[in-house]
Amino acid sequence: MTGLPAELLALRQAVRELAESRIAPRAAEVDRTAQFPWDYVEALRQHDLFRVGLPEAYGGLGLGLLGAALVTEELSRIDAVAGLLVAVQELGTLPIVLAGSEEQKKEFLPRCASGECLAAFGLTEPEAGSDAAAGRTRAVRRGDEYVLDGMKHFVTNAGVAGVYVVFAHTDPAAGARGMSAFIVTSDTPGFAVGRLQHKMGIRGSTTGELLFDGARVPRSRLLGREGDGFRIAMATLDRSRTTIAAQAVGIAQGALDYALAYARERRQFGRPIAEFEGLQFMLADMATRTEAARQLLYAACARLDEEGEGLARLPAEASRLSAMAKLFASDTAMQVTTDAVQVLGGYGYMVEHPVERMMRDAKITQIYEGTNQIQRLVVARSLLETLGVAR
Ligand SMILES: Cc1cc2nc3c(=O)[nH]c(=O)nc-3n(C[C@H](O)[C@H](O)[C@H](O)COP(=O)(O)OP(=O)(O)OC[C@H]3O[C@@H](n4cnc5c(N)ncnc54)[C@H](O)[C@@H]3O)c2cc1C
Incomplete structure (x- = not known):
């Protein structure tokens, strides 16, 4: 590269x-x-x-x-x-x-x-997905502890993680500014892992509920100060969504590699299907999109790595690049894996070949760590900010 x-x-x-x-x-x-x-x-x-x-x-x-x-x-x-x-x-x-x-x-x-x-990250709740600040999980300070009540769902690594970063409102009336972040270990009294979800793709990964019933979290496990939670969540997601873009680029590359090898071997009408221009155009588009996604991803990572650690808000152009990378790479993964299934024809639809799994796995990259609609909002708002319109 x-x-x-x-x-x-x-x-x-x-x-x-x-x-x-x-x-x-x-x-x-x-x-x-x-x-x-x-x-x-x-x-x-x-x-x-x-x-x-x-x-x-x-x-x-x-x-x-x-x-x-x-x-x-x-x-x-x-x-x-x-x-x-x-x-x-x-x-x-x-x-x-x-x-x-x-x-x-x-x-x-x-x-x-x-x-x-x-590790795991518990932000989403049944009533608070894209609108992450609308969570109902509460944390009340009692002496040297916080007592957490509520639940999170759709949490990756639920049940296998030892450390969960969990977001809960310490001041519900203050909305996003009343949210705080806590480090919750799996042995915390009052904390339990609930139902694990069955999924279309990434099926080996656990996705499940975190239940808090008077969970007692030491005060020393509050991250930052009370009220910092939403900023911590956003500063994290601004950076971490590059890894989802990377997951998407990898899935796309895997599907492309498999489809290419198959197209060279599979013969119809007396010759390898790779010799048909109709398929060559598909393969060329798949490769071009995947490479463009990769370069955008690396540019976003390099730009974000220039920023120091800490909670300071990222420059608009840095968080825009990371949103663009996740958006473009995940849409690319969906397109390329769907095309890979097409290149294999009926065989692509069968579980004996990995491209149908890759197509199912690609779908989640358009949804988690902020859906692609939300990524478009991030991109658009940061563009407007450069024109002097508030984000
Ligand atoms: C397999 C899996 C793993 C996950 N892992 C984690 C995890 O580890 N930790 C965690 O906290 N969460 C996790 N999530 C949650 C994930 O981040 C949310 O599912 C996602 O943010 C969307 O929230 P929602 O599902 O409630 O959809 P909703 O927010 O209800 O969205 C429904 C639809 O409305 C659209 N929409 C919503 N608001 C707007 C808007 N303002 N403008 C335009 N369109 C809009 C969305 O794009 C979507 O198409 C995971 C989810 C899945 C499926």
């Missing part, structure tokens, strides 16, 4: 080899059984891949969002569930990186960097 430093090119090659040897043989089975793949987690731990995006001071490799994107992309080329493990580790740890105290960082980040502990 043009412009990437040698260190990242070597990382990319190592992850490609790992994905082909350890993930590829299991991907179809993980999809079919929808069992969480602890063997993937072990493979990523052994290769230090949970460390990639985290700061060096806390056990990370300090390769930033660009490093995390490369790893997520290469894993997702083989199985989007494997890529999601790295993406969600970023999502669950970024709030601590951005807003945590030194003690909180030292306590939680090294364990997440090693992969000993998986």
Whole structure:
């Protein structure tokens, strides 16, 4: 890939080899059984891949969002569930990186960097999806603790994570400004994991409810100050959505690679179908879109990596790039995987070939960490801001 430093090119090659040897043989089975793949987690731990995006001071490799994107992309080329493990580790740890105290960082980040502990991010509720500030989960201060009541749903890594960053209102009357963020460990009294959802794609990843019934969270686990929660969530998502874009680029590349190889082998009318111009045009468009998505993603990561950690609002143009990357890459993944199924004809519709799984997996990238309608709003508002109209 043009412009990437040698260190990242070597990382990319190592992850490609790992994905082909350890993930590829299991991907179809993980999809079919929808069992969480602890063997993937072990493979990523052994290769230090949970460390990639985290700061060096806390056990990370300090390769930033660009490093995390490369790893997520290469894993997702083989199985989007494997890529999601790295993406969600970023999502669950970024709030601590951005807003945590030194003690909180030292306590939680090294364990997440090693992969000993998986992380999760609980923002969404049944009545609060795109309108994330409308959540009903409450946190009330009692002495040295906060007592949490309510529930989260659609949380990735529910039931397998050891650390959950959870958003709850400490001052419901204040709306978004009354939301706070807490680090909740899986052994917290009053906290339980509820129902796990059955899904169209990324079936090996868990998605479920977090239940809080008088859950007692020590005051020392409040992230930042009371009322910082919404800013923490937005600062996290502005950055973490690049990993979802990376997941999408990887899925698209995997589908393209498979469709290309198939088109060279499959013969109809006495010759390989790859010789028909109608299919060549499709393959050319698939490759062009995938490469454009990748370059936009890398540009967004490089731009975001220039920004320091912390809760300061990103420059409009940086969060716009990250929204554009997620929007374009996920729409690309949906288009390219659908076309890959078409290239394979009826065989593409069958579970013996991975492209139907990739098409199902691609769909989620248009939905989570902000739907593509919301990404378009982010892009449009930041464009308007450059004209002097408030975001
Ligand atoms: C598999 C999976 C994993 C997930 N993982 C996590 C996780 O780890 N943590 C977490 O907190 N959440 C997670 N989510 C939640 C995810 O981020 C939300 O589903 C998403 O933000 C959309 O919210 P919603 O589903 O409530 O849809 P809604 O907000 O109800 O949206 C419904 C439709 O309306 C559109 N819409 C809404 N508002 C607007 C608007 N202003 N303008 C135009 N269109 C609009 C949406 O784009 C969508 O098409 C996950 C979801 C899934 C499915």
